[in-house]
Amino acid sequence: MRRTGRGAGAIVALLVAGGLLGGCVASGVSEEPDEGAAAAAGGRDGTFGRDWSIKPEAPAGEKAAKPTPVPVVTAPPAPVSTPDTAPAPAPTPAETGTGWLWEDPVRITLPDFEDKDLGDVRAALEALGADDIKTVDATGDGRSPWVDSNWKVCSQDPRKGREVDASDRITLAVVKDGERCP
Structure with a gap:
């Protein structure tokens, strides 16, 4: 009977996936929705996918601090000043009678x-x-x-x-x- 090595590949894939999940939990990634971040973002929920977002978690035994809302200030657009009269466009060679086709030879x-x-x-x-x-x-x-x-x-x-x-x-x-x- 011949071995194809598929079982070893599947085991490696499971170990890698487990390592990634373990790293996410250790680094503070949570799958819980974060309503505070959604409100601070002005209606954008900041989620990746449908039900989760990235937020820091307190170490075991400590109480997580509530996020402080950050006010978003938007300034009105600056007024655009336009001159009363636009400068006249430069005349084209056809209008002035100059240009390489119209120049008198030197x-x-x-x-x-x-x-x-x-x-x-x-x-x-x-x-x-x-x-x-x-x-x-x-x-x-x-x-x-x-x-x-x-x-x-x-x-x-x-x-x-x-x-x-x-x-x-x-x-x-x-x-x-x-x-x-x-």
Whole structure:
């Protein structure tokens, strides 16, 4: 005959349940309803389930002290002040004619950048608001500047004195310092 161990499991479960009940009695948990706590809670009976609540019990031989009712004070809600006139909402871009779809483009006039240091030229263009600056190798070798201060501007497109949108592409033909412009 084979044993399944179910009897041992049932015994362990009974021992655990007995230990829990014994701990509750030793710690002062009572199954008696507590009307005083229900009254102090303003009608809420504070029970867990239907017929019991947690309350301290006096040690054996001593008389339990009556709980002292605690008055519950509620303040009236604070008055909410509302201004007589609400502030006007901020206008939307559609109302003002501003916003990225409605803004007039920023216009800049290009100075003469020929024979100037590429780093200085790029800083000047960015300060003017230009945001599409392209460099090309003026010799046609396809080199790209890694350090702008080592290159100089040979020509620019659009030419000097032209007024362009800041978002228009500005192309600078450059050579390394010490090289001649073609």
